[in-house]
Amino acid sequence: MELQLSTPALLFSAITLLMLAFTNRFLAIASLIRGLHKKFLEEPGEEILVEQIHNLRRRLSLIKNMQLFGIFSFLLCVICMYLLFQGYTSAANWVFVSSMGSLLIALALSLIEILISTKALNLELSDMEDIFEKRKSSLDFIFKKENKKE
Secondary structure: OOOOOHHHHHHHOOOOHHHHHHHHHHHHHHHHHHHHHHHHHHHHOHHHHHHHHHHHHHHHHHHHHHHHHHHHHHHHHHHHHHHHHOHHHHHHHHHHHHHHHHHHHHHHHHHHHHHHHHHHHHHHHHHHHHHHHHHHHHHHHHHHHHEEEE
């Protein structure tokens, strides 16, 4: 199969959309970190905050690497197109394969980041469930006493 100039050009839109998604994740993480920082200053000893901070630090690192590999993939696509334009098809094939590999790494990192963010959401949910269970048991205690009085 011969690589044509339009083939790496097709990746431009996909890589651009991925970069937009990665940037949106970065902005969401930045917002979460700012909010968590405010909470941490108010209640520095709360254990769930420390867990969230570690979780966000890992996610931030993954997002940085996702963006890095996405940009590298984009750059390799441009180089591949230039090589094809100059007639170096053999070199262009290798550069295109490298571009696809870089994109694959970015997607794998994205999957890992999604799994970690799910873990973070589960931490939040478990914290809320604990609070709910405590409130529920205290309300049950109140209602049981009222029922005994009647």
